[in-house]
Amino acid sequence: MPAHAAHHDDREIETLEEFDATVSARGTLAGHRVQAVDLTDRTRDLLTTDTAGAVFLGCAMREEAAAKVRADGALVFPPVPDLPFDPYRGHVYSPDELFESLADGYEATPDARAYAWFQRTKADGDIYASMLRAVHDDSVSDALDELLSGARVVGVMGGHAMARGTQEYAGAARLGRELARAGFTVATGGGPGAMEAANLGAHAAPFGDEMLTESLELLAKAPHFTPSITQWATAAFEIRTRWPQGGRSVGIPTWFYGHEPPNAFASHIAKYFANATREDGLLARSDAGVVFLPGAAGTVQEIFDNATPNYYESRGEPTPMVLVNRAHWTEKLPTWPLLQSLARGRSMEARIALVERIEEAPEALKRLGG
Numbered sequence: 001m002p003a004h005a006a007h008h009d010d011r012e013i014e015t016l017e018e019f020d021a022t023v024s025a026r027g028t029l030a031g032h033r034v035q036a037v038d039l040t041d042r043t044r045d046l047l048t049t050d051t052a053g054a055v056f057l058g059c060a061m062r063e064e065a066a067a068k069v070r071a072d073g074a075l076v077f078p079p080v081p082d083l084p085f086d087p088y089r090g091h092v093y094s095p096d097e098l099f100e101s102l103a104d105g106y107e108a109t110p111d112a113r114a115y116a117w118f119q120r121t122k123a124d125g126d127i128y129a130s131m132l133r134a135v136h137d138d139s140v141s142d143a144l145d146e147l148l149s150g151a152r153v154v155g156v157m158g159g160h161a162m163a164r165g166t167q168e169y170a171g172a173a174r175l176g177r178e179l180a181r182a183g184f185t186v187a188t189g190g191g192p193g194a195m196e197a198a199n200l201g202a203h204a205a206p207f208g209d210e211m212l213t214e215s216l217e218l219l220a221k222a223p224h225f226t227p228s229i230t231q232w233a234t235a236a237f238e239i240r241t242r243w244p245q246g247g248r249s250v251g252i253p254t255w256f257y258g259h260e261p262p263n264a265f266a267s268h269i270a271k272y273f274a275n276a277t278r279e280d281g282l283l284a285r286s287d288a289g290v291v292f293l294p295g296a297a298g299t300v301q302e303i304f305d306n307a308t309p310n311y312y313e314s315r316g317e318p319t320p321m322v323l324v325n326r327a328h329w330t331e332k333l334p335t336w337p338l339l340q341s342l343a344r345g346r347s348m349e350a351r352i353a354l355v356e357r358i359e360e361a362p363e364a365l366k367r368l369g370g
Contacts, residue, residue, distance in 0.1 A: 013037060014090030019045075029054045035090040035139070039065065058088030080132065084113035087136040092143045092250075093271055095240070095264040099233055106229040106261065111271075115258035118273055133273040141281060144270040148250070148285055151185040154370065155286030157302045158194025158293030160260055165220030169197045171358035172293055173212060176201025178362050180247045184370075187286055188266065189278075190251025192225050192232070194293045196263035200239075203246030203265045215239045229261050236264035252282040279305055289320030289370035291361045294328040303335055310348040318348035320368035322361050326354060 013019050013034045022029065023045050031053045039046060039061040046065040054074040061069075066076055080087060098111040106112050121129035156176060162168050176186050176198035186202040188195035200219075204212040222228075222235040240246070251266030256275035272278040283290065283306045290306055292299060303323070310318035321339070323329045329336040336354050343349040353364040 012090075016042075023049055033057065034059050036086050036088045037090075058086060083132070084110055084117050085136060087132045087139065089136070089139050090143060092140060092147055093269040095237075095262070095266065095269060098262055098269060098271070099237070099264060102230065102233055102237065106233060111262060115255045118255045118258065137272045137274050137277050140270050140272060141277070144250070144252075144281070144285070147268055147270075148185065152183065152288040153187050153250075153286050154179050154184040154288045154365065155187045155282060155290040156194070156198035156293065157189065157290060157295065157299050158198075159295030159299055160191050160193040160195065161296070162193035162197065162293075163223040164196075164216070165223045168294070169194070170216050172197035173201040173204070173216065175291065175293075175358045175361055176249065177205050177212060177247075179365075180205035180249065182362060184288055186249040187282060188249070188251055189282060189298075190253030190262050190266055190269055190271065191257070191260045192263055194295065195251065196236075196265060199249045199251055199263055199265035202249035203240070203243070203267070205247035207243055207246070211243055215243070225261055233261060233264055240264060252278055254278045284309075284315065287319060289322065289365045289368065291322045291324060291365065292329075293358070294325045294332075296333075300333060300335055303339065307339060307342060307348070310351065311342055311346065313347060318346075318351040320365050320370040321348075321352045322364045322368070323352075323354045324356075324358055324361055326356050329354060 011032045013022055013032055014037065016037055019034065019037055019039070019042065022032065028050045030050045033055045034057065036058045039059050043062045043065045046061060047068050051069040051072040051074040054069065056069065056074060056076045058077060058079045060079055070076055077088065099109050101108040118133070156172070156179070158172060162172065172194045178201070179186050180202040186198055188198050200215065201212065204215065218239060219235055222232045225232040246267070248267045249265070251262055251269045252272070253260070253262040253269065254272045254275045256273065262269050262271060279302065283302065292303055303321070306321060309315045310321065323336055339352060343352050351368050353368055355361055355364050
């Protein structure tokens with residue numbers, strides 16, 4: 001997965017470098033979309049460049065520049081003051097961005113402040129706040145599509161209750177590592193538990209096997225995000241500091257479940273306010289298949305959210321689905337028999353598998369065409 005995939009639309013400008021390059025090479029900004037770029041030091045360029053039909057989304061600029069581009073016929077959506085997030089952002093989040101100020105406690109981070117804003121405005125029923133959330137989520141989706149362009153994405157789903165220090169957590173981490181080493185981009189729900197473990201494994205992929213062993217031992221000292229998210233997240237950042245430049249992966253969490261923090265091992269985090277948008281987007285982008293580790297209601301929902309488009313082939317050919325742990329999916333939560341019944345006689349029948357051990361999942365994906 002490239003550090004910054006090429007835009008699907010070369011009219012989009014998302015950095016100051018892209019702005020400068022466009023003005024220099026084309027001599028016009030007409031028809032372009034400039035997204036969350038600070039243009040306060042580009043007044044001269046804005047005053048001397050045609051901006052007819054351009055759209056400026058959340059771009060800070062001096063008043064004389066704003067007046068001129070509006071006179072050109074451009075649309076200017078100014079930055080929204082006093083928000084803990086940028087609704088017009090051009091890129092997905094990084095762990096460092098969401099956990100900034102963690103040293104002062106998790107409550108001081110942008111992630112926690114965005115959740116608090118969400119809770120407050122959701123209770124108010126403010127249509128303006130609802131619009132800002134929708135604009136933000138659409139911007140994140142656009143950025144995620146750009147990021148994953150050309151990638152082979154495997155989703156790893158599983159419960160948040162899987163604790164660090166357990167054999168199950170270690171197995172999920174080894175799964176993420178093996179998938180990343182095989183050239184897949186690992187995508188998870190971005191939260192704790194099995195999701196964190198898979199993102200950790202992808203982070204560990206470029207290093208020797210002993211790195212993951214040491215990391216698992218260190219993380220076991222803070223096994224869960226309760227009672228202290230601060231301690232839980234700090235332990236993860238200690239791993240990232242000791243082993244920087246890890247493998248890439250994606251986490252796709254939501255502020256809808258704000259009591260669950262995002263994990264710090266996904267190199268790219270596409271965080272949403274709307275959980276339905278997040279769930280559908282995560283599964284739809286897992287075009288090389290999905291591995292379902294043991295989980296509860298949320299994971300069961302994800303299995304059938306994924307099974308439905310495979311059943312109707314509404315997204316084209318069915319994608320592989322691998323369920324891990326026979327007892328969990330046939331006895332504790334007997335999802336597998338129903339999935340088999342749905343698939344019988346349809347194209348998706350050849351794209352589902354139930355395996356006993358996590359270590360079997362990569363080979364099952366390969367066998368199913370992932």
